[in-house]
Amino acid sequence: MTKLTRIAALSISLIAVAAAPSFAADENRAKPWNLEGEELARFDAKVVDIVCELSGDCPADCGSGARQLGLVTDNGDLLLAGKNAQAIFTGAVVDLLPYCGTTVTVDGLFTGIEGGPKLFQVQYIRPEGAAEDIKANAWGAAWNAAHPDLKDKKGPWFRKDPRVNALIQRDGYLGLSHAADKEFLEWFE
Numbered sequence: 001m002t003k004l005t006r007i008a009a010l011s012i013s014l015i016a017v018a019a020a021p022s023f024a025a026d027e028n029r030a031k032p033w034n035l036e037g038e039e040l041a042r043f044d045a046k047v048v049d050i051v052c053e054l055s056g057d058c059p060a061d062c063g064s065g066a067r068q069l070g071l072v073t074d075n076g077d078l079l080l081a082g083k084n085a086q087a088i089f090t091g092a093v094v095d096l097l098p099y100c101g102t103t104v105t106v107d108g109l110f111t112g113i114e115g116g117p118k119l120f121q122v123q124y125i126r127p128e129g130a131a132e133d134i135k136a137n138a139w140g141a142a143w144n145a146a147h148p149d150l151k152d153k154k155g156p157w158f159r160k161d162p163r164v165n166a167l168i169q170r171d172g173y174l175g176l177s178h179a180a181d182k183e184f185l186e187w188f189e
Contacts, residue, residue, distance in 0.1 A: 045071035062100035
């Protein structure tokens with residue numbers, strides 16, 4: 001599959017996403033966040049590697065956390081699980097990876113503009129056969145475990161993260177160049 005075809009397929013799948021079946025409000029544990037186009041939803045879906053679904057490039061373990069994960073509903077819709085329950089907008093990969101290739105019940109929010117693409121925020125996951133939901137908030141603990149020397153350092157994780165700091169060092173804060181950063185800051189003077 002060519003790169004252009006894959007991009008088109010991803011775009012179509014994300015744009016065409018209709019809200020999955022929603023249970024009655026009292027069955028949802030997810031909390032509203034007052035985001036644009038927000039809709040509470042709880043449904044069953046298979047956890048998948050999005051690159052695998054679109055291209056056929058399928059490592060056995062969904063890419064060991066290096067790839068974006070998604071959800072395939074019973075009717076075949078591929079949904080981008082772009083966020084977990086944490087306010088830091090870190091994504092849902094850490095929470096979904098243990099369930100790669102299996103069907104789970106997810107509880108969360110669809111967000112997006114009216115008539116546009118929807119993004120799913122996973123707040124709770126219930127593995128098949130489990131009696132209780134699991135809160136989708138594992139990212140912070142995973143980051144701390146991966147950076148034991150930084151977890152107690154003062155400040156938010158992204159100011160301490162070696163990957164973030166390396167990108168800033170290379171490309172500047174705007175990601176365009178250090179010259180673009182300087183020009184941008186001069187605009188405020």
